[in-house]
Amino acid sequence: MAGRPREFDEDEVLERALGVFWEHGYAATSLTDLLEATGLAKGSLYKAFGDKRQLFLAALDRYLEKGRTSLDLAAAAGSPKQTLRTWLTNAMSMATCTGVRRGCFGVNCTIELAPHDEELRERLRKQTRGLEQIYTRLIAAGIDAGEFREGLDPAAAARWLTTMIDGLQVRGKLGLTKAAAQETVDLTLSALE
Amino acid sequence: MAGRPREFDEDEVLERALGVFWEHGYAATSLTDLLEATGLAKGSLYKAFGDKRQLFLAALDRYLEKGRTSLDLAAAAGSPKQTLRTWLTNAMSMATCTGVRRGCFGVNCTIELAPHDEELRERLRKQTRGLEQIYTRLIAAGIDAGEFREGLDPAAAARWLTTMIDGLQVRGKLGLTKAAAQETVDLTLSALE
DNA sequence: AGCATTCGAGACCGAACGGTCAACAATTAA
DNA sequence: TTAATTGTTGACCGTTCGGTCTCGAATGCT
Numbered sequence: 094m095a096g097r098p099r100e101f102d103e104d105e106v107l108e109r110a111l112g113v114f115w116e117h118g119y120a121a122t123s124l125t126d127l128l129e130a131t132g133l134a135k136g137s138l139y140k141a142f143g144d145k146r147q148l149f150l151a152a153l154d155r156y157l158e159k160g161r162t163s164l165d166l167a168a169a170a171g172s173p174k175q176t177l178r179t180w181l182t183n184a185m186s187m188a189t190c191t192g193v194r195r196g197c198f199g200v201n202c203t204i205e206l207a208p209h210d211e212e213l214r215e216r217l218r219k220q221t222r223g224l225e226q227i228y229t230r231l232i233a234a235g236i237d238a239g240e241f242r243e244g245l246d247p248a249a250a251a252r253w254l255t256t257m258i259d260g261l262q263v264r265g266k267l268g269l270t271k272a273a274a275q276e277t278v279d280l281t282l283s284a285l286e
Numbered sequence: 287m288a289g290r291p292r293e294f295d296e297d298e299v300l301e302r303a304l305g306v307f308w309e310h311g312y313a314a315t316s317l318t319d320l321l322e323a324t325g326l327a328k329g330s331l332y333k334a335f336g337d338k339r340q341l342f343l344a345a346l347d348r349y350l351e352k353g354r355t356s357l358d359l360a361a362a363a364g365s366p367k368q369t370l371r372t373w374l375t376n377a378m379s380m381a382t383c384t385g386v387r388r389g390c391f392g393v394n395c396t397i398e399l400a401p402h403d404e405e406l407r408e409r410l411r412k413q414t415r416g417l418e419q420i421y422t423r424l425i426a427a428g429i430d431a432g433e434f435r436e437g438l439d440p441a442a443a444a445r446w447l448t449t450m451i452d453g454l455q456v457r458g459k460l461g462l463t464k465a466a467a468q469e470t471v472d473l474t475l476s477a478l479e
Numbered sequence: 480a481g482c483a484t485t486c487g488a489g490a491c492c493g494a495a496c497g498g499t500c501a502a503c504a505a506t507t508a509a
Numbered sequence: 510t511t512a513a514t515t516g517t518t519g520a521c522c523g524t525t526c527g528g529t530c531t532c533g534a535a536t537g538c539t
Contacts, residue, residue, distance in 0.1 A: 096485020097535040118398055120313035124527060134488050135528080141486090145527065194401035200456055204397040205311055207459040208387035218460045252466060253473045260453030263393055266400040267411045273445060280446045284477035289515020290505040317497060327518050328498080334516090338497065 103141065104155075106131045111152035115198045118205050119149055150213070156198050157220045168227050173235035177228075177254075178282060184258045185274040188265025197262040225251045232285065241285045250285060257281050296334065297348075299324045304345035308391045311398050312342055343406070349391050350413045361420050366428035370421075370447075371475060377451045378467040381458025390455040418444045425478070434478045443478060450474050 109130045113122050124145060128135060142148040167180050187197055195201075199217060207214040228251035235241040241250075261274060302323045306315050317338060321328060335341040360373055380390055388394075392410060400407040421444035428434040434443075454467060 094482095094484055094539095095537055096483080097487080099486070117402075118311075118313065120311065121398075123525075125525080134486095136489075136530085137487055139528070196397070196401075201397055203456055203459045204389070204394055205314075208389075209310075214460060221457075221460060249469050249473065253470050256453035256457050256470055257450055258453070259456040260449035260451070263396055263452040263456065264414075264449050266396045267407060267414060276442050277446050277449055280442065280477075284473075287508055287512095287514055288506065289513080290517080292516070316495075318495080327516095329500080329519080330517055332498070 107152050107155050115195050173231045174240040181278045188261045189269045189271050189274050196265050200262040300345050300348050308388050366424045367433040374471045381454045382462045382464050382467050387459050389458050393455040
């Protein structure tokens with residue numbers, strides 16, 4: 094027996110909540126901020142999502158899943174090297190978007206919350222492992238295709254690559270020109286050849 | 287005409303405050319946390335340091351200056367390549383200290399506060415430029431000494447190197463074994479050769 | 480129509496927040 | 510000894526925090 098129907102779209106609310114958390118971080122985001130951004134009343138938000146933390150986790154999950162499938166798709170087409178370059182450029186523009194400086198939400202969460210939140214840390218670790226697997230396959234394919242050098246350990250190189258991407262997200266927060274970021278990306282890719 | 291003398295050591299208080307900010311971040315650190323850590327009464331802390339933000343900035347300045355002089359000293363002795371390796375190992379152990387996962391305080395601040403705090407962003411940028419200068423000199427010296435390859439642009443390589451170090455600090459928050467970190471450091475250094 | 484159920488709005492809650500202030504204590508200069 | 514100055518203390522301030530609860534509105538089932 095169904096009661097009164099929801100007046101909001103759950104996905105849209107999550108998207109807006111994600112935007113606020115992304116911009117201000119978890120601790121600096123107040124319930125009031127979230128209510129303003131989503132247009133919901135307090136009671137509605139709590140009934141639908143539980144509490145602040147659960148809402149946050151739901152938004153994070155959305156974000157992580159999107160990132161994961163997005164990389165999966167990108168990895169499916171094109172030569173390994175070109176795919177990698179495209180994806181690093183993608184990460185780069187995330188880092189160099191100077192207007193907002195939001196960076197990568199995953200990195201932000203890692204810095205702010207991972208040390209003290211076991212559950213969150215596990216999710217972020219899982220995501221990292223997942224992305225690294227894709228990178229590993231890409232690099233292995235690149236080696237087979239003769240695009241990358243022979244001696245490379247694909248898994249180690251993948252960890253190394255994702256670490257560099259995380260670094261780029263940090264640097265973007267201080268303001269990074271596209272040129273400087275491109276230079277770093279080029280140096281990184283050339284180290285694989 | 288001097289009044290009643292301070293009952294606390296200013297440096298020691300800054301050190302303890304730094305510890306709290308480092309562990310929990312700015313927003314998640316309450317005045318109460320700071321009072322407990324320092325042993326000061328509210329009024330004393332406010333009279334001595336102004337407010338929460340000013341105390342934070344003072345602690346940050348201490349941290350940045352220490353890091354800077356520390357790298358300066360390390361850069362003064364030994365071969366460039368060996369110095370770099372030593373320093374990366376240093377950064378690595380900061381990242382892999384699993385007990386606390388505090389990472390690098392500068393990186394933490396960059397992620398949490400730089401996007402919305404112009405003044406802080408400028409300080410962190412200045413620090414980054416300073417460190418990069420030292421790395422640039424080290425790399426240039428390494429090229430002269432034949433330890434690094436000829437074609438390298440020292441400044442670009444320095445930016446690239448510091449970006450990688452920042453990435454290591456992020457990864458450390460998720461838990462990083464010494465072995466995995468060492469592997470990444472090795473890959474990084476070998477890219478310079 | 481009547482009832483069970485769910486949702487929306489917002490008043491309300493105790494606790495914690497960052498910050499101020501007045502009274503008292505300790506010091507030095509005169 | 511007294512006046513001036515600075516530090517310490519803790520009560521106190523208004524605000525905001527995350528979270529709950531009540532009540533009226535909207536729906537489907539019978």
